Amino acid sequence: METLRKHVKRDKYLLIIILPVILYYIVFHYFPMYGIIIAFKKFYPLQGILGSPWVGFKYFEQFFGSIYFWRLLKNTLLLSFFSLVWGFPAPIIFALLLNELKDNLFKKTVQTVSYLPHFISVVVIAGMIVNFTSPTDGVINTILGVFGIEPIHFMNDSGYFRTIFISSGIWQEFGWGTIIYLAAIAGIDPQLYEAAQMDGATRWHKMKHITLPCLTPTIVILLILSLGHLMDVGFEKIILLYNPATYETADVISTYVYRRGILGGEYSLSAAIGLFNNVINLILIVGVNYISRKVSETSLW
Structure with missing residues (x-):
């Protein structure tokens, strides 16, 4: 306790700075976990959480036996998987390309323009789509009309929903994700590049044998975090974009929870x-972290 008191006294200003973050997680993340028990109860608002009767795994069985279960699970996994496959490499590739630019003014301008969409509201993004x-009078159908193609009702066709959702997500977030990789690249020892250049390495060789290996720990950590949220799809944008005609490919677990x-x-x-x-997410992040620690010795814990 004496050691703890000394540490608190020494770092009191740092603790004050981090206090709002701690309170945020306690109030909005840990305290609400108390309400999880209603998943095992037939909840009546007038009786409260503790006063409502226990029903065990009734609602889990009801969900697993629902005709919507496999559709929801498939849509959630496919949207998350394809978003990860196409979206995760995008900021890495963009960061590597930006790093090769020699004109600092042009480089900063491109970087600024690329991450501006991150600050646009989801509602505005949905409206633009x-x-x-x-x-x-949409831009896409206007262009298609020039080539004699009949107008396509994209938002009422379930076959286009995944493409629209994933591509718009990549456009909105790839620039913002680049910031982390550029920061990691900036931390690479310049002497490595100088030594490689003296040995006759080209820019491609330096990227392949220096930049990418030095980025690997950052890439692994971010991949683990991304896989830990594999079941979390951006349901706000889905709710704004989907309709009963696109439920076949757009309806995911989080939107179903919202409706029910x-x-x-x-x-x-x-x-x-x-x-x-959330249990599936927990299993994924623990499992991927374990595999990463065994294979690459890089992990969250």
Whole structure:
């Protein structure tokens, strides 16, 4: 306790700075975990969480036996998987390309323009997508019309939803994700590049044998974090874009929870579905972290 007191006294200003973050996680992440128990109860608001009767795994069985279970699971995994496959390498490639630019002014301008979409509201992004894909006056259909192609109702065709959702997500986030990789590249010892150049290495060789290996720990950590959120799809944008005509490919676990829990008032069922979703995420992040630690000796813990 004496050692703890000395450390607190020594680092009191740092602790004050981090205090809002700690309070945020306690209030909005740890304290609400108390409500998880309604997944195992038939929740009645008037009786409260503790007063509601226990029903065990009834709502889990109801969800697993639902005709929507496999569709929701498939859509969630496919959207997350393809977003990861196409979206994860994008900032890495862009960071490597930016690093090769010699004109600092042009480099900073491109970087600034690339991460500006990150600050655009999801509502605005959804509105832009709807306007661009409009069958009457949308930019995309206007261009297709020049080539004699009939207007396509993109937002009412389930076959286009995944492409629109994933591509718009990459456009919005790849520039922002580049910042981390550029910071990691900036930390690479310049003497490595100088030594490689003296040995006759080309820019491609330096990228392949110096930049990428030095970026590997950062890439592995971010990949683990991304896989830990594999079941978390950006449901806000999905809710703004989807409709009953695109449920076949657009409806995911989080949107189903929203409809059944918030709109339908089935709090126990939605809590059970949400808990299932989070357990899968936990298993993924622990498993991937374990594999990464064994294979590459780089891990979160």
